[in-house]
Each structure stands twice: as C-alpha cells, then as structure tokens.
Amino acid sequence: MNINKTLKLASSAGQMILENGGETYRAEDTIGRMLENKVEKVETFVTSTGIFVSVEHDGKIYTKISRVKRRDTDLNKIAIVNDLSRRFSKEEWETLDVDKYIAELHEINSMGKYNYYLRIFAAGVAATTSMMMLGGNSKDFIPTFVTAVLLQIFVLFLEKVGFPNFIVNCFGGGFVTVFGILFSQMGMGSLDMIIIGSIMTLVPGVAITNSLRDIISGDLVSGTSRGVDALIAATGIATGVGAFLKIWAMAGGLR
Structure with a gap:
C-alpha cells in the first residue's frame, strides 16, 4: 500500500x-x-x-x-x-x-451539478412554496414563480462569470426587487410577498445550519467562520433589496 x-x-x-x-x-x-x-x-x-x-x-x-x-x-x-x-x-x-x-x-x-433546467424549475417551486408558507396567496403565485426562475438564471450567469458571492447576493436582491415592483405595479401580486418568496432561494440556509451544527459539535473555529460567511451573504441580499426599495421610495413609488 x-x-x-x-x-x-x-x-x-x-x-x-x-x-x-x-x-x-x-x-x-x-x-x-x-x-x-x-x-x-x-x-x-x-x-x-x-x-x-x-x-x-x-x-x-x-x-x-x-x-x-x-x-x-x-x-x-x-x-x-x-x-x-x-x-x-x-x-x-x-x-x-x-x-x-x-x-x-x-x-x-468532475461531475456537473444538477441539471440546469431542473435547478431553475426547483428555484421557482421553492420560492412559491416559501411564499405561501409566509402568508402569500394564489394571486402571488405566478409573479413569484416567474421572478424566482429569472433570478436563478441571473445568479447562475453571475456565478459563471466569476462574481464574488457577496456581489451575487447584492445584485440578486436588487433583481428581485425590480421585478417585484414591476409585477405589483401591474396588479399582479404583492410586492412584499414576491420579494420575500424569491429571495428565499438566495438565503444561505445550508451555511447557517452547518454553522450551528459545527458549534454544537465543538468545532468553534469552523462554526464561527461559517456563521460570519452566512451573515455576509444575508447582508448582501438585504443591501440589494434595501437599495432598490429606497430608490423606488425616493421616486415616489412607496407611500
């Protein structure tokens, strides 16, 4: 050997x-x-x-x-x-x-990840399911599904280009907000529900879970670093959403 x-x-x-x-x-x-x-x-x-x-x-x-x-x-x-x-x-x-x-x-x-179209479809399903669980209704279903699907295509493109995770989350949060505003202005769904459901596909759930599991098992260094990584990702999402909502509010869109 x-x-x-x-x-x-x-x-x-x-x-x-x-x-x-x-x-x-x-x-x-x-x-x-x-x-x-x-x-x-x-x-x-x-x-x-x-x-x-x-x-x-x-x-x-x-x-x-x-x-x-x-x-x-x-x-x-x-x-x-x-x-x-x-x-x-x-x-x-x-x-x-x-x-x-x-x-x-x-x-x-060398194996590729899951099928490209399967990932896009799964993102739409995850977003709409999360939206319904958080208080949305059938009126929010289609705009949330479409926004989440387009968001996944956009995010996969940014990742392929090589953008850092924080920038991807910032742009992704802004992307969701823009489409949420467009759909809500056309009377297709609630702005809050579209944004909340769609950004669930960006939320670093696995990183947060692994951080807590590492800390519980005694791996404090790894648990803390993973937690910080998840916090940075969440900050990026919030920054993208907040920036575009602020721009929309300054333009008189939010009352």
Whole structure:
C-alpha cells in the first residue's frame, strides 16, 4: 500500500465534502474512517478553509495540508463521496487498489451539478412554496414563480462569470426587487410577498445550519467562520433589496 497516495485520497475526499457544503465534523469523520484501519494512528484538524491530516505508519509520520478555497452546495456529491469512503474503509490494505479509488474520486469531482433546467424549475417551486408558507396567496403565485426562475438564471450567469458571492447576493436582491415592483405595479401580486418568496432561494440556509451544527459539535473555529460567511451573504441580499426599495421610495413609488 502506498501511504502517500492513501493519505492524499482521504484528504481529497474530506476536501470535496467541505467544498460542497458538508459539515466540518463530517469531513473529519470521513478522513478518519478511511484511514483508521490502514495506519497505526491518524489525526485530523479541519476548518472551513483548510484540512490538516497527520498519520503514523511503520514508525514514520506523514502529513498532508490542503487549502480549501471553493465553497458550494452539492449534496449529491457529498452522498457519493460518503459511499466511496465507506467502501474504502472496508478494504483490507493487502488487496487495496488505491489508484482505482483515486480515479473514482476524480470522476466524482468532475461531475456537473444538477441539471440546469431542473435547478431553475426547483428555484421557482421553492420560492412559491416559501411564499405561501409566509402568508402569500394564489394571486402571488405566478409573479413569484416567474421572478424566482429569472433570478436563478441571473445568479447562475453571475456565478459563471466569476462574481464574488457577496456581489451575487447584492445584485440578486436588487433583481428581485425590480421585478417585484414591476409585477405589483401591474396588479399582479404583492410586492412584499414576491420579494420575500424569491429571495428565499438566495438565503444561505445550508451555511447557517452547518454553522450551528459545527458549534454544537465543538468545532468553534469552523462554526464561527461559517456563521460570519452566512451573515455576509444575508447582508448582501438585504443591501440589494434595501437599495432598490429606497430608490423606488425616493421616486415616489412607496407611500
């Protein structure tokens, strides 16, 4: 067994989980599970921006440090990597083919996200469902659905261009407000409900949940950093919505 390849594989699996929205403790657990029966001792330290793995094998210590720069949400990849880690942990080191798992991990990493049209449709469904739960009615359904769908197309374009998350949220909040004003002025739905429902697709719910779970599990550094990241995203959304509502009010639109 090549210990360096095995260490790299486990570290990459943990990194992939972290990059796609997984919790810190899940990344640590995955790395530990993959290495615990392959080496004499394993220690992991994971933060939201870095992974540190150290193992002891045959009297030697090997260490791998990985910098995590990308953060996204893809629960499908997390589930597939979890399955890979469990299969890997059951392998005996005498018969272990590390190269096969490395190739499989590369294949998982190269997978695209969910289908483009499915994501757009799901955004509309999520927005309208949230709007109805928060007090909207059937009159708000169509304008909220259309606004959320157009918002998702706009956001995916900005992400493809490479805009920072804060800027995407600012522009997204402003985009929703503009369409909310247009629909409400045409008598199609409530301005409040259209904005509230549509921006739910921008709200960093996974980041907030992971922040609380990390803090509860004792990962204070990761939990705090994730919480700050979610706060910045929420601030961006509020800034975009508030700025355009202020402009509309100054133009005499809000009374």
